[in-house]
Amino acid sequence: MGEAFADIYGARVARDGLIHDADQLALMAEFERLRDGLTAPPPKRGLFGRSKQRIEVDGLYLWGGVGRGKSMLMDLFFDHAGTEAKRRVHFHAFMQEVHAGIGAARKRGVDDAIAPVAEKLAEGLRLLCFDEMQIGDITDAMIVGRLFERLFEAGVVIVATSNRVPDDLYKDGLNRNLFLPFIKLLKDRMVVWHLSSPRDYRQDRIKGSEVYFVPADGDAHAEMERLWGELAGGPGEELVLRVTGREVVLDRFRGGVAWATFWDLCARPLGAADYLALAEAVRVLMIEGIPHLSSENYNEARRFVTLIDALYEARVRVIASAADTPENLYLEGEGSFEFARTASRLREMQAADWGESKG
16 A cells, blocks of 8 residues: 555645645545555456456546646546556547547448447556546547446546536537436446535636736746646646647647647637637636737737637636737737727736636
8 A cells, every 4th residue: 555645645735835625635535445446456357348346446527616626636646546557638638539549440440430449548557537528529429428438347447527517518518418328427437526625726826926928038938937837737748629620739738727829829720619629628828929910910810819709708817928018919900900809808817816717
């Protein structure tokens, strides 16, 4: 047996100057149960043959509002889970991998294209951790239930974080009745734990900090890196979003926080659907290097307006560096009059309590 999770949590609180949260501490007993199951010998079974022995540990579905520490706690469990046969992945990236695998299986003429994908995912794996689980696409909704069932049958323990209670996944989605068996599967095979702390720790870490830096120079970059460390808590990974048959890729993402340059977001042929998908996937977006805008970069400016509208409506927290204040970014040329609303929104989004209702 490893060190008690209550002690691991206490050491993390002391090391990083966190607030000792009784709601988070209560979860440590569940982590102990999960680790006990993972370190025990797995039941004998064929890869997808059901065992007569009921698995005592199937998984954990950890949900709650933004900034409650879900990703931090999952990382703490992942680091001390007692097995090396483990994987942590953002849910969007995972589903992108699944779709690619299904497409390849179909090209080979496989009748049940999900089976080889699940088999490959489960190979040598005991623990699979998902961050930011959400279902917003009918195709994902139709796939994910069968996929999880096969992973459970293979003895894989699944831990997931989400802002939504299982019953609200794919809420109001097309043909949602077909998705309801998956919700029942989650509740039958995973402990559903509500992290109900009243505090938004991510918002607390931003409050009092500047979130819009002028000019976009080395000092601004250093401040954004500092905030990244505060909010993301580690190195980023690639986030791939599928939108109407194409991919939107962000190179740096972790725990609901994404970092991109203005040109990454606005120099590519992206549109409202892409930005809406991005706004759904992230809780904080760091935009580096917003330039002065004019008729010379009108297409980029128009995309920027669409991006800010999507982020504003979704109440995503924005941290940015820019060539000038919002009101002075776009002073003349076609589109400058309409940009006044975007400038106003950028200013409003700098408020200390912006984004508190996100999630």
